[in-house]
Amino acid sequence: MRVRYAPSPTGLFHVGGARTALYDWLFARHTGGKFILRIEDTDRSRYRPGALEDLLAGLRWLQLDWDEGPEVGGPYGPYIQSERLPLYQEFANRLVAKGAAYRCYCPPERLIALREQQALRGEPPGYDRACRDLTQRQIADYEAKGVTPVIRLRVPTEGTTTFHDLIRGDITVDNRSLDDLVLLKSDGYPTYHLANVVDDHLMEITHVTRGDEWIPSTPRHILLYQAFGWDPPQFAHLPLILSPTGKGKLSKRKAKGPGGEEYLVMVHEFREAGYLPEAMFNFLALLGWSLDETTEIFTREQAVAAFELERISKAPAVFSYDKLKWMNGVYIRQLAPEVLAERLQPFLARSGIVVDQETALKVARLVQERITTLAEAAALVDFAFADSISYDPALLIQKGMSRQDTMRALEASRHALAELPAFDEASMETALRQLAQALGLKAGQLFGAIRVAVTGRAVAPPLFGSLELVGRERVLARLRRAEELLVAEPA
RNA sequence: GCCCCCAUCGUCUAGUGGACCAGGACACAGCCCUUUCAAGGCUGCGACAGGGGUUCGAAUCCCCUUGGGGGCACCA
Numbered sequence: 342m343r344v345r346y347a348p349s350p351t352g353l354f355h356v357g358g359a360r361t362a363l364y365d366w367l368f369a370r371h372t373g374g375k376f377i378l379r380i381e382d383t384d385r386s387r388y389r390p391g392a393l394e395d396l397l398a399g400l401r402w403l404q405l406d407w408d409e410g411p412e413v414g415g416p417y418g419p420y421i422q423s424e425r426l427p428l429y430q431e432f433a434n435r436l437v438a439k440g441a442a443y444r445c446y447c448p449p450e451r452l453i454a455l456r457e458q459q460a461l462r463g464e465p466p467g468y469d470r471a472c473r474d475l476t477q478r479q480i481a482d483y484e485a486k487g488v489t490p491v492i493r494l495r496v497p498t499e500g501t502t503t504f505h506d507l508i509r510g511d512i513t514v515d516n517r518s519l520d521d522l523v524l525l526k527s528d529g530y531p532t533y534h535l536a537n538v539v540d541d542h543l544m545e546i547t548h549v550t551r552g553d554e555w556i557p558s559t560p561r562h563i564l565l566y567q568a569f570g571w572d573p574p575q576f577a578h579l580p581l582i583l584s585p586t587g588k589g590k591l592s593k594r595k596a597k598g599p600g601g602e603e604y605l606v607m608v609h610e611f612r613e614a615g616y617l618p619e620a621m622f623n624f625l626a627l628l629g630w631s632l633d634e635t636t637e638i639f640t641r642e643q644a645v646a647a648f649e650l651e652r653i654s655k656a657p658a659v660f661s662y663d664k665l666k667w668m669n670g671v672y673i674r675q676l677a678p679e680v681l682a683e684r685l686q687p688f689l690a691r692s693g694i695v696v697d698q699e700t701a702l703k704v705a706r707l708v709q710e711r712i713t714t715l716a717e718a719a720a721l722v723d724f725a726f727a728d729s730i731s732y733d734p735a736l737l738i739q740k741g742m743s744r745q746d747t748m749r750a751l752e753a754s755r756h757a758l759a760e761l762p763a764f765d766e767a768s769m770e771t772a773l774r775q776l777a778q779a780l781g782l783k784a785g786q787l788f789g790a791i792r793v794a795v796t797g798r799a800v801a802p803p804l805f806g807s808l809e810l811v812g813r814e815r816v817l818a819r820l821r822r823a824e825e826l827l828v829a830e831p832a
Numbered sequence: 833g834c835c836c837c838c839a840u841c842g843u844c845u846a847g848u849g850g851a852c853c854a855g856g857a858c859a860c861a862g863c864c865c866u867u868u869c870a871a872g873g874c875u876g877c878g879a880c881a882g883g884g885g886u887u888c889g890a891a892u893c894c895c896c897u898u899g900g901g902g903g904c905a906c907c908a
């Protein structure tokens with residue numbers, strides 16, 4: 342099996358493309374075949390610098406390694422279409438020589454006008470085949486005038502074309518609904534249709550797995566294969582990914598959520614937002630495919646072992662950010678704390694929290710069950726790295742306690758913590774639980790007051806770990822500060 | 833407008849004629865656990881788009897309607 346992923350470097354790597362690449366990769370790995378990456382850069386006007394680098398980085402992030410393609414080479418190269426131009430020209434001319442294609446001298450303006458008229462009359466748009474049967478003399482005239490022609494395929498004007506889709510079964514179209522598509526543009530570049538067919542043939546691609554949006558042009562490709570006298574590969578068209586807005590496919594243009602926030606669509610955006618590649622892999626795999634009846638979380642090895650084209654669903658799928666977040670959380674919780682610490686460091690640094698491994702590990706233990714993306718960690722522990730904290734002193738006073746009670750409790754806590762031989766979680770817990778009992782308070786009351794005094798919030802990571810992170814000296818200072826605030830605060 | 837594809841809980845899906853008064857997951861709600869928040873556990877809510885057939889029997893097969901999506905470039 343030889344499977345290719347053939348993106349066009351016209352923009353940043355998109356999750357829809359990533360899902361296609363993932364399925365191509367899974368199919369290749371499952372069958373023990375080759376995964377080939379081919380760059381379809383045959384439109385000079387749409388080329389975007391940096392797009393190729395972003396694509397390769399995205400594929401590597403998801404660990405979708407390719408056996409042949411840019412940077413790794415292979416026996417069928419080059420794998421960048423702009424480096425294969427003479428090939429397409431030669432094959433296009435071959436079709437002209439056979440009479441299966443012809444040169445068309447119609448200027449773009451005429452074609453635009455033609456489509457306008459067709460739209461006006463309510464006719465389907467399409468080339469009117471004006472140049473399909475030019476006389477030798479007409480051709481000579483155009484050539485003498487220096488008009489650069491395009492090459493068009495001579496599509497049959499009757500009959501039907503059928504191809505078998507591995508996911509959908511047979512698909513048939515009436516040839517009369519097809520027009521004579523351009524194969525070679527006047528700038529000497531091939532169109533997608535030509536380049537794709539020539540390369541798939543030359544590279545001995547056996548399976549073409551691509552997005553649903555290609556179904557309408559597949560019959561044209563079949564006709565092209567027939568014109569060349571080649572056997573077409575097998576086709577499998579994947580369902581599209583829909584935007585959560587419910588309207589249309591997940592596009593590169595930013596769709597906005599109900600709150601006006603922008604949905605993430607580029608692979609690099611997910612990476613920067615703190616999603617783990619293994620979670621992304623798992624989630625994307627499930628968007629249109631299922632491993633079995635109930636399994637949601639699986640490793641890439643399991644996916645490779647189980648992947649079947651037959652289990653790909655036909656209906657388009659809405660991209661669920663909620664489920665992705667949940668899944669990312671699952672993967673974060675599965676990480677060894679040391680690994681999480683390491684992965685967290687760049688994200689913490691981005692928020693100005695530069696820490697050593699040991700501190701990062703403490704943070705990791707504290708936030709592991711509380712974050713759904715790596716980027717969320719900083720906001721949970723920033724109190725421990727801030728010079729000062731501010732809060733409404735009223736928060737200090739717990740349910741069932743007076744201002745006086747709270748002041749006494751904080752003061753007693755401060756003394757207890759100051760005298761502790763070791764400032765670690767276990768010692769703190771023992772001491773403070775005893776203290777609560779001695780003061781006639783519920784543990785939650787005492788802990789709540791300390792939590793606000795030290796973190797500035799009513800909701801924070803587990804208390805003792807938080808105290809350890811803040812450090813004894815600053816904990817004591819913050820307790821004292823809270824006591825002062827209560828003196829000032831009339832309650 | 834024309835052509836093509838698709839149709840099970842709000843969402844992702846299982847289901848390939850009887851084991852389905854439809855299973856799992858996310859989300860949502862309640863309860864439990866608990867120093868707050870989480871995480872975890874349990875429970876609940878919730879779907880075969882509609883109508884015709886075929887069949888002893890249909891979520892599963894066929895047709896129509898409706899709905900959704902995609903495509904109709906010298907873009908991919």
